[in-house]
Amino acid sequence: MDFPVTLVSLAGAVALLLWGTHMVQTGVQRAFGPKLRAALGAALKNRLLAFFAGMGVTAAVQSSTATGLMAAGFVAGGFVDLVPALAVMLGANVGTTLIVQLFSFDVSAFSPALVLVGVMMFRRGSNPVTHDLGRVFIGFGLMLLALHQLLELTAPYEDAPSLRLLLGAVSTVPLLAVLLTAAATFAMHSSVAVVLLVMSLAARGVVPPEAAFAMILGANLGTAINPVLEGPSGNDPSLRRLPVGNLLNRAIGVAIGLALLHPISVLMVTLEPDNARAAANFHTFFNLALAAVFFPLLTPYAALLRRLMPTRIDPADPSRPLYLDNSARETPIVALGAAAREALRLVDALEAMLNGAIDALVQGDRKQIAGMKRLDDILDRLNTAIKAYLATLDHDELSQTDHRRMAEILAFATNMEQAGDVVDRSLLPHAAKRAKRGLSLPKASEAEIKTLMDRLIANLRAAAALLMTEDPRAARLLAAEKAAFRDAESAATRAHFEDMRMGRLGAIETSALYLDLLRDMKLINSHIVAAAAYPVLERTGDLLPSRLATNGD
Structure with missing residues (x-):
């Protein structure tokens, strides 16, 4: 050969x-x-x-x-x-x-x-x-x-x-x-x-x-x-x-x-x-x-x-944890406080996402969408860092109260990250669709969207305060906010089907978009309520296990 x-x-x-x-x-x-x-x-x-x-x-x-x-x-x-x-x-x-x-x-x-x-x-x-x-x-x-x-x-x-x-x-x-x-x-x-x-x-x-x-x-x-x-x-x-x-x-x-x-x-x-x-x-x-x-x-x-290769924390990198002190792991109450403080940074990132979403929705600013996706990455990394930090604590050294507090912080961080996912995967694509197709919402609908977004941001700030204060009265007020978004979704659903029944073709697409936006905001609000209000209400016995009516007998 x-x-x-x-x-x-x-x-x-x-x-x-x-x-x-x-x-x-x-x-x-x-x-x-x-x-x-x-x-x-x-x-x-x-x-x-x-x-x-x-x-x-x-x-x-x-x-x-x-x-x-x-x-x-x-x-x-x-x-x-x-x-x-x-x-x-x-x-x-x-x-x-x-x-x-x-x-x-x-x-x-x-x-x-x-x-x-x-x-x-x-x-x-x-x-x-x-x-x-x-x-x-x-x-x-x-x-x-x-x-x-x-x-x-x-x-x-x-x-x-x-x-x-x-x-x-x-x-x-x-x-x-x-x-x-x-x-x-x-x-x-x-x-x-x-x-x-x-x-x-x-x-x-x-x-x-x-x-x-x-x-x-x-x-x-x-x-x-x-x-x-x-x-x-x-x-x-x-x-x-x-x-x-x-x-x-x-x-x-x-x-x-x-x-x-x-x-x-x-x-x-x-x-x-x-x-x-x-x-x-x-x-x-x-x-x-x-x-x-x-x-x-x-x-x-x-x-x-x-x-030889020390940890380098870039102060300009918002995805790097700032408060998760490794030396505090020996003192559970201090470590839990550090984790709660870090969890508040999730609120800052999510609020920035919601503000950017307002510009993308109301003003049609497509440049905001890429920035919002970067903020979602920050949420993911901070959430992972908080969970990893809490996982390293010695659970045998934690009291029952410490375990409850850890569960509350984990629930808060998880729901904040999931709310960011809703913004990234649902709300922003709808905003991009509106800009791409040139859809124009009625002035009343735009005003309602902005009002509800402002209310969403207010609820987010209330959730951040509630994480630190654990006040049952504030928890009840935050939980009651679900009704506002539920009522807005119901009214938008009725209006959308009325447009379909009357054959208003030009309004059907915009009303469908409006309804999708409301549903996304309702889901985001649900995560915010679940993040801070539900753990407090469950502890005080004010949270029902089910909304189903029970028989009198």
Whole structure:
């Protein structure tokens, strides 16, 4: 076979290996992604559990990058500390070696059976999980097939002078082998595929064991680069502590591995004469050794990362929490006060959204819509930060009153965020539709819209005051505001159907738009009332469990 043809075949086999790895990853993530993420999040409270969770999740999804991105998301959201997250990454690095260990044995004969079973599950399975697991089986079968092809394609060129010259240069300069495979792993987004490829080359004797071990060091380094570039973005360096910490301990391990490469190579080959198995064992040994060295040092290592990459709070960024003091967590009453103060910032953001909505609705200002969407993002981030902060409090230290107060703050924050979603997903699209179609509401309707929006903002301010005072009288007044919006919606509904009955075509579209706007404002007001009034009225016994009339008997 001509060399160009063989080169294309090699490239095709590598592509098949990558595609098989991709199918395994996507199949597992689709079938068990939420459960794996939940399991990972639950295990992050303890570093030892976090280590094994990282190993298990990575063994399932076949991607330490995916596990790293999950853990980085938990850290960026403030849900977990940096120490257990670093333990997850140590476990994830070990997890990637498990599939390599399996494929280091001659299991290529199972490839057709795996593909057959996978196709049957994929085509015939009515259950989505069965369908996704079919992808996993097909992926494993393709990976085995690709490895078998790589072995066959490289066999005729074991003694090719040009290949021997290239590999001789790589073998004599281990650092070059590290850099080449690190770049290849970064480009392929899969250390598993690169390590399996190196194992195939070592199995045929195309590369000597010491060069194969250097390449495996490069694969371990390259796979740590992707989470740094693809992790949480932003101007805050603290968001990159986890991926950078993982990259640094990998780099330290690679540097030590290079320094001790020759004696380690002699030891590994002595223990396992089979070059492919020796490469797989070295991959596992390297990651286990790295975990054993860094696991006891995670606390000071995390402190060093915090010092090197301190939290940067941009005062101009309104989505950054200002009052969630970590030092106050030891005193629940102080921490709850800080959370309540932060929740008031949700009111400020929602009020700004409502004011912008007035301009968009009454004046037809379409420029306001983009700004309102940014405010909704601020609401989402602040709400997440408040919940994460409260979740870190020691619930055993909270009294019954503290638990009730925490529930009230959580309900307030959730309803404020949901009210913002109504503005973003319903109210603003209606305003955009009005501007796009050139619909003109009657003057009376515009005045009514503005009046109700002003009333909505007044209710929002009352809710903010009620969160702090918890006054039952103010709660009853706020709850009574639901009647005003309910009456306005009923009157608009009757008017709209009257327009339809009379056949006033020009009025039907505007009355429908007016009715939609009123319904959106009614829903926003319901969230405002539920945020502050209902918890107080429920505590005082003034809130009925149902509006349904009860029988006299």
